[in-house]
Amino acid sequence: MWTRAFNLLAGLFMATGSAALLSQEPVPVNPEHPGRLPDVFLGRCIAPQIGCWFPGAREVLEPGGFKSPLDALGRSGAFDLLCVSSRSTHNESDSDSSIQFLQQAAEYAEEKYGVRLVLDAEIRLSRKSFFKAHPECSQERLQLVERLQSRGQKLEIDLKVGALSDHYTHNYRYEVLGCRLIKVWSYQKDAAEMVDAASVRDITAEVERFTADSSRCEIVLSGEKAWEDRFVCIAVAFAFLYPDVHSDEALHFEGELIAEHQQINAAGFIKDEWGFPPSYTWAREKDEYWFSPAMVRRYAMISGGRDLADDCFLMYCSQTGRARERTQAIDRMNRMNQARLLEFEKQVYESSKKYWGPHAFIGTHPTWYPYPGKNEFRKNGLMWWPHPRDYAQTDEVTPFCCRTGMAKAAAQPVWYNEYYQTRPSYYIYEHWTCLLAGGRVNIHPFYPKSEAPDEEGDFRILPILRGGADRIRSRTRLLNFMMEAPLQCPVAVVFGHWGVMNWTYPQYFDSLQAAITLCNELARRGYPADLIPSSEIHTVGVDGKKRWFMAEDGRMQYGRQPYEWVFFYGVTESDQADIDSLWRLGDNGETRRAILPPAMDQSAWARRVTEDLQRHGIQPQTAWVESQDRWKGSMYRPPMSGLARFADGTLLWASGSQEEPRGKTIRLDKATVFANDGRQTFLISAEAVGVLACRFDQEDGLVALAASDLKFFRAGGMNIETADRPTDVALWKDDAGVWQGVFQAEKNVLPVGLKAAAEKWYFLKK
Template sequence: MRTSVLLFLTFSWLASLSFAENEGLSDALEGTPPILGCWFWHESEFEPEGYRPYLDLIAEKSPFDILTTSLRVKDRELVDPETRSQVKEAVEYARSLGVGIALDLDVRLARGGFREKFPDEQQWMIRLRDVQLDELGRGEISIESAYLSDHYTHRTTPYIPLSGRVERIFLFERGPGGVLPGTVHEIDRKDCEVVAEGTDEVSIRVDLGKNYAGKTLCLAAGFEHFTPAVFAPHLLEYQEGLLELYGDLPLAGACKDEWGFPPDFKGCPDKNDYWYSTYRAEAYREEMDGRDLIRDFLLMTYGEEGKEAERVKAINHFMRMSYRRNGEIETQFYRATKKVFGQDALVATHPTWYPFPGVQEFKKNGLDWWIAKRDLAQTDESTPYSVRTSLAKKWGSRIWCNMYYSEDPEDYVREMWRGALSGGRINYHPPWPTTQTGSLMAGQKAVLGSDRMRGEVRVRLLDFISDTPLDCPVAVIFGHAAAMNWSHANYAETGVALADGFWRSGRPADLIPSSEIWNGSLRMGEDGRLRYGPQSYDVAVLINPEFEPAETIPFLEGFSSERTTIFLLGDRTMDFEGHPTERLSQSWPKDRIVGSKEEALEEGLKRLREMGVASQSPATEVLKDFGYESAAPSRHGMARLIDGTHLFIHGEKSASGDRVASVFQVDGHEFQADFEGVLGVRFDNEGQVVALAAGGLKSFRSNNLTLALDKRLDFALKRNQRGEIEGIYYNESEAPPKEMEDLGGRWTWKQFPRTLATRPIKP
């Protein structure tokens, strides 16, 4: 049967254009996000040309544009000449295959070099432990050091303790409300027996007499660890120096992964371990009008009767310092990467470590995810979808990208199609652990099965027709200060459950910390609606605003009569400094105060219905990992992007996409389509198709465009700002299909599995 292409006069702008030969990437392709894969170097990569097998596999079987590449090898650092030489060879070989390398240039991969240059700038931990003295005033405390490790160190030297010392010794009396007022005294070490003071243990013994019976002895022991101090004065200089060391290599970008203090997988539930350095203590002293940080650790841990407000203030400032300093380090890395490798360089990977905005992240980085600057929003593992979409708005990223791994290669299919329905993509980490696949190489080869990569390529066609992320009509704003302050009843409440409720109801919600108000990112738009990057919100819920800085409240109160309906859940009775304030609820519109998450969800959905906000497909599945649960999209349904592009995703049965032939409705416009897995379409105000992407398209019919193809085709087209067609198609041969010639315009040919565009690489 002859292929037919019928273009009505209302679509005449298509017919007026002529077909152009493929002359390289069109302007539209230049901004298309890359497809990312991971590469982890082990001993085999350091063999002569040991990098070739993995790169050959990627070039032959994958559509990956860039490999985020990191060392996972014993006794090698980035500063070693042998490392740099081997990386240089690998980068040049990868470039010859059309694959870019974004190299992990984090200082944690050069800790030995940092210590050699700046031996006095290692990270310290202060550990507080106590004992009640016996009837004779005797007591002993022994504190062991912590051996800490993470993904950067599990094949090399961990963040081992290097030394230990007695920092301070306190004596006090305890009551039901904490330390009794006026009872804290310090004991000089000469009045104690220091039993041990070394790398593994710090111990003391006291014999103070009967007058001290029943009192509490507290030892603050300090342990130095093998990693740069976060507040080290030379850290930023060293970080930029690593980038410059590799600056003459043709890298596609640089990576900094899960930055922050060394990990605490439980988040220190007893709140008696603190990351410390003399530099941090000095910064704290300056911010807190001369207060002593180690003395305030005692206040933060135990509380002191009559000093509740001081405790609130101390915790707030201590945690905000973590947030700001880690954000500063991330931002400097971003800017230095652009400076060294050019503005087109990719800054990867994700700031998320423990993939949930909870207690583990508070201690590691102050929950700095929203100020860890990136061009492409990046997360990992089971990070809640409300966070993924929120970060896409923050960084103006058309998609979010989640570094994903699983033991089972089949799980990647589920992650891919879930992401397609929620505006996201995968950074492909090889299967881990390797119990099923045997090795990282074999695991990645299994993931790169043709059906999976066909599905990936089809999903990526959507990136060509839209540069906006998922439309989320709801913002859930959680009080950042209160969430991280363990003196408050709502400690660790970050609003994920409420955001999940909206997702499950077909109204996706962005999760945003109130600190985004502090820094001006969450603001009022010109249309009177709450705005975050490209996203305007119809409904917002402010959760737990206790301890909010003064500048937050007038901003939110200013929305009381505006176009975004903001509900209040919780209250504010104290400011950031611990001062009592008038209750925020006293000035909030009474009909916008809710008493529970359930009521907030009910009232928010009611308001959306009143405003006529259309629903999207509900999130019917569950993310469950690392001890947390959150809502997840299914593998089929409909979603809407901010620019009005509608996505129809079907990936339940086939990795490459399920075959669908049906009639659809978009904003009152009816069309028929026969496709596989993916279809994205956008209409203008007159109901004309201005963008179309489809996997395995066989036919499409709307009121102004009809396509009937002899052979199924993966392709996408859109009209650019000059009114010209930009298009891309996958075909066995470069010769354009007849239907593409009939459409006219400028087309780019791709041969599966190669993808839309290799990132610009520094020559």
């Protein structure tokens, strides 16, 4: 009797429990903050929504000054991470007030809104402390000046340089701290205006007087030994209020600076536009070179004892019989400087992972100007590709072929572009076009400030969201649950990295511009191409794996992208070894290769490759168009609406416009869509708004889906009907083949039409 009663009670309990279980609400993807994306979900890294916050001195120094801006940005729901940078002279990043501010702000933002801060507290923001500890470790710039000295006459030369400035300085510029005379040479020139190498003499001892007051100096050169008219070149090193990049003290100081911030509950750390001080004149004259005692020692060590000042003179003035030596000196300097800058970047990456965990976010972008041109060569040696990041990051109007190429090398498929402009419409354009190239936008407030909105509390960022960016970000963030690969780019254009930066070659820089033009020509035909430097043949990613390798199917692969074609352009002696290594990688493989001639017709080559890809069944994407927002030359990018293809087979439709910034209806009525390689055909019926993405397996079965305001979807064995309640949704099969689902809504009520689509549903608050 008791056994029977127990069984009845147990059965009643189980029935009641099962019913309760079935009626339970879906679990929030982020239980503490249901509207925020988690770093990791079900083993997947989820790309965050990012923005910038630049607190001023008043906000930092005023108790609780962080609350008002964080309340505004937190309530917007548009950000999971905020890259915070306070660039005030009143509180450097290592000051007690700054650290306390960041600590309190980080706790407040995460506890109240689930928003986490990425800290910008690097060495350029702690210059006072650095120079107090290491007054001798300033970055110098060697100024070379050529004059003609008449026979027997004294020569007087006045030199003056100004302070340098960039986005980190404001009213605390990289002031000139002083200068020192390095060397003086005399020489003759031949009929071709080339320095006669045999005539070069060190005449530093003939300087009668050298006087200096920080940014200005006067040199008086004796004429006693000027027995004939002669040319002279004077080298003066000006020191700036900028840490010496090659000094051990600078690297060690920044390492301690990062460690000092580990007490803050942050999401990660920032190294933004890192490199040598900003400079714009060298690209025209080649008469300025970075310099310092530490740099002189390092150069001597890697060159077998050569003198850096002498080689700078050689780089500046071509000398008879020394052409190859000059080319090698330029390459050596460029390689040395880039390698040193990457040491700082690697330290930031490794320290961030050490202090804030394996999923720490490392920001932001290495791009400075942001075009891969002459100013960038000198700033950072074009270290855009090898710099360590989990997510590739660029800024402003970086060419899209650079963005996609950098994304292939990164650990995660999504890339970010930090973007600013003066009106919301520009941000709408940036969001939609980046999306169709696999990117997202790191929102920078309105800039210039003169065009900022006047409303109190807008913080120059809320009007951007109200203008439509808020809903675009809401619509697109569910893609981050199912996207596993970057944009499909079947062609790689490899440029000679060191050769394009070496002005001894006739094609100096021009070959890089030509390579970008070729990428544009391919993209406007529906086949985006990745731009990659030849030096990447040696690079190992943050995962410890070589970026270039031979894929299992016999194609040459860079990061996550196998290529149908690899082009080599701008091949010089400087890059020949790298090009040869990369070429050999493709021997006996399936990838077609070509070394392009210097005077190539980009349009003709693009047409030839397009025809070849079509013959091989490679499917095009929506053709890219000329950008509406650019600085330098022509740039092509996706339109605001169209179809994009991704390397894992994902198909993404986006539909945006300035008239309907939050997205237009996407409707497919038994649409026949080919797989990337043309070997499969999918019959798709669907309706959504703004965004629709899906991926199929080799048997044509659906394995992933994401859509905004989805009304229905019928393809690959999946049938979803939610016309009565259009919903933002993401679905995917996990590694065990089990369907997982996330839906986004105001309330945690799963639409009936979705219940059968996944075994487990999760909720993300809109």
